[in-house]
Amino acid sequence: MQDAFAASGSIPLAEASRHGLGQLTRVYGSAPRTAAEGAAEVIRQQRVVLAESRLGVPAIVHEECLTGFTSFGATVYPAAIAWGATFDPELVERMAAAIGRDMAALGIHQGLSPVLDVVRDYRWGRVEETIGEDPYLVALLGAGYVRGLQSAGVIATLKHFAGYSASRGARNHGPVPMGRRELMDVILPTFETAVREAGARSVMNSYADVDGVPAGADPWLLTEVLREQWGFAGTVVSDYWAVPFLATKHRIAADMDDAGLQALAAGIDVELPDTLGFGDGLIGKAPEELIDRAVRRHLTHKAELGLLDPGWTPEGSVAGADEVDLDSPANRALAREMAEKSVILLDAGSTLPLDPAPRRIAVVGPCAADPRTFMGCYAFPNHVLPRYPERGLGVEVPTAVEALRAEFGATEVVHQKGCAVIGGDRSGFAAAVAAARAADVCVAMVGDLAGLFGHGTSGEGCDADELRLPGLQGELIEELLATGTPVVVVVVSGRPYALGEIAGRAAALVQAFMPGEEGGAAIAGVLSGRVQPGAKLPVQIPRTPGGQPGTYLQPELGAEKNGISNLDPTPLFPFGHGRSYTTFEIDDLRISDAAVPTDGEFTVTVRVRNTGERAGDEVVQLYLRDLVAQVTRPVKQLTGFARVPLAPGEAKDVRFRVHTDRTAFTGRDLRRIVEPGELEVMVGSSAGELPCRGAVTLTGAIREAGRDRVLITPVEVEKI
Incomplete structure (x- = not known):
């Protein structure tokens, strides 16, 4: 089945629809459209598909939905790594159901989530998109997400199947030097659980090769394991451009037609987002039974979704668009609950919770007044809106400074940025240090700014070569500690960073994994004590910047300091750690x-x-x-x-x-x-x-x- 990347226009929609069209790609999620504008565009594109194709079969509409519906003005929930911190599958299920209801009302049939990759190296940029480093934790919360999304009638898509998170050197798309035993025991159980326990109806292949075999051309993975062993009966969709990558990147296919044939034979049913491999070049080359197999699977989904019903119309598919509030009070309340249950108290020290009436709080650091630092790379404000700066964020996202001022009322809360998340500009250090010195307590808000392919410190294509806080943030903390004012360090990040150099010197340590649009209030509530922290680490916190291996799932020779190596793998805070204001x-x-x-x-x-x-x-x-x-x-x-x-x-x-x-x-x-x-x-x-x-x-x-x-x-x- 074919897909047209309508947003990019790389293939004219009318031409792509000539022989029928499988899916429409990210009508809402590629440009800042309101719900009404997006619904009108869905109607327009479906009308083209119906008019230009011989059989008049509508297309499935898919969108991203990892931190909420990736659309302008939609609620931004915490990143997936924050879901892991909640250790609460039922809460994740409720969140996914809310996301699914909003999407279904706007004519969307398939969501490209959840990510079920298990973290194997914290340096990987997409750690923020994962649920954690333990297969069982990822499996249960991932299955909860699938149940929630599909309860609203939206197909969940498991990704990235499989091995993507274990690339050599944590490099995005890098080769995975993993044997089959590790793949079967650590990586595959999360997907198996979502298929067998939650009934996931779609799977997306990984870009990576595992031991030299790219997932997109691996019949053992996509057919023998997924379908014959697990009983999966849905569709396998390719990750974007993964089919042509078989020829252009992996070099296991001679050309695009060969790449398409290999992917089809392995078990991919739908090519996203273009038709470079699943095009006219397959005619006469691909066995008819393979094409029939893919078409039958996808048409089955369309039938189940009601797209083949006699009374189906494009207008009827978005009948709820006029009433949907993509950032409703109910959504925001759920985002707040998710955020509050995901903020991890690493060490309360002698300072937290803060005195309800301190004379002055200095809030310092690049994450203190930039709301984008609360959101992952697949949140619409970070994923799309950097190309449209005049559109703002599309949703209200109170900053940490604003939230702390609201939390402490008349208390004087002063703010100095100090430095950017990344870069070498120290010009703000002096003002930040002066603010800290004059305060009763300093809250240092440090961490990440998510982006894509190097335009950030976390996110897809934003891999790290070590686990030191990005840019000058570590140096800023050192200067703040030297003031003698108690410094509460709050790390707002998509991956864990090494905190061994400041542990014991900071007055308290808090970890917030990209807590979403309500993250500021959640953090402020934890600092004040209004919110009782109960989250746990879904990954370890390393002691040193080069601290590897980056997961607790190690045999004895990899997990313990034993005198054989001078390197100590002991984490600063272990998997599952998290304190409370009670005992x-x-x-x-x-x-x-x-x-x-x-x-x-x-x-x-x-x-x-x-x-x-x-x-x-x-x-x-x-x-x-x-x-x-x-x-x-x-x-x-x-x-x-x-x-x-x-x-x-x-x-x-x-x-x-x-x-x-x-x-x-x-x-x-x-x-x-x-x-x-x-x-x-x-x-x-x-x-x-x-x-x-x-x-x-x-x-x-x-x-x-x-x-x-x-x-x-x-x-x-x-x-x-």
Whole structure:
């Protein structure tokens, strides 16, 4: 099936529609159109498709929707890495449902989200688009997004299938030096869960090659695994220009027609956003059954969406356009809840929450008064509006300075930028230092500005060569610390940065992963104590700028300082870490069975109690370790979690029901197996704080975990 990139006009729409058209690309998301203007353009383009094609079949309209509907004036929710910090699949599902309702009302049928890549190197620019570094966390929150979006009648598109996030040197589009075992155990489970548990209806291929085979031409990945093993029955769409890249970048195809033939044979059904490979050149070259296969899959989607119904009209498809408010109060309330639940208190120190009536607060840093720093690279204000500066942001985004002034009322809040996110201009240092010296407390707002292909410090094509704060921001913090004024460092970023040089010297540390349009108020609320922080790190915070490997999922020789290497991989803050303004205690570990067969199940129960004076949420985390296996295994791996709200003094039992399939791994012969032997069971509040430890032994023979293997660890929370 073909797609026309209507926004760019690279192929005239009438010409592209001559033999029928698969999809229309980003009618709303390529230029600053209002909802009404976009709806009128959808009607116009669908009318062209109907008039110019022989069979008069409408096109599917797709749009980006990673941080909300990527359209002018639409709510900008937190970036996906912030979803991970919530550890709350139900909240992500509610957000996605709201996004889907807005899109469906405007005649949009397919959303190009969620990103299910698992972070393998923090230097990669698209870390902000991912949900985190743990496959189980990514799988559950990603499945929640799929359920939410598709509940509104919008097809979710899983991307990037698969391996994109593990490129050599964290370089965008770079080759992935990954063996099949790592691919199967770390990368693929997120996609499998979204397909099997949430019913995802579309998949987008990765640009990258894995061990020399580009995903877009890999029948093992796109057909054998995706369809034959997992039972996927939807459509596979190419990432933009991934089909011609097989010829122009990967050099595995002789020309565009060869690239199209290889992609079609591998299992790609729709080429986006142009028809460079899936064009007339395939006539007489591609077997008819392959073309029929792709057309049948896509027409099935059109039928399910009602596009083939006798009464369908372009006008009727956007019937809700006049009533939709793309940044409604309900949307903003949901964006606020997402933001508040995603801000991570790394270390409260002796300063947070701030005194409700300090004499003066100095707010310093490049993220203090630039609202764009709260948004990811696929948010419309950063993705499209830099080309239209006269249009502003399209939505109201209070800055951190504005939010802090609103939060603290009559308190004097002064602001100095100090420096830009990137660049070498120190001319603002003196004023920033003077403001800090004259204040009771200084809030240093540092981090990223998202952009595309080098026009930012985070985002697609904005990779980093190390994990030092960009530009002069590290030097600015050093000068602020030297003033003697307590400095609260708030990092607003799309990736984790090394904070080891300032830890213990800063008065407090807060991490906010691009919290969206309501991020300013959420951060201010955490600093004041109005918002009780309960978020957890979906990635580690490195200690040093070159701190690699960048994920906790490592075998012993990669995860621990052991004297064999002078490099210490210990993070400053571990995966799953996050503090609160109350305290929690996790204890009373109970394991149902000392031994279970390799096809059995056991339960792990702990008691969590709020031992402080404020209500709050604790995320109880279950990790397992396979002590002896036929291949090296991680020293620990998240196997279950639950976000538990607790009143002061309240206690609840958290019970994890663990099927032995959840211990499966890919063995030496590349079969996924459950192996007998001892498992260490660990439960606590982060990968680095696991006070409850026990063991269970799997007995019997090695068992292959088949296509129906259990993917989820159910959790029950019971009040005591």
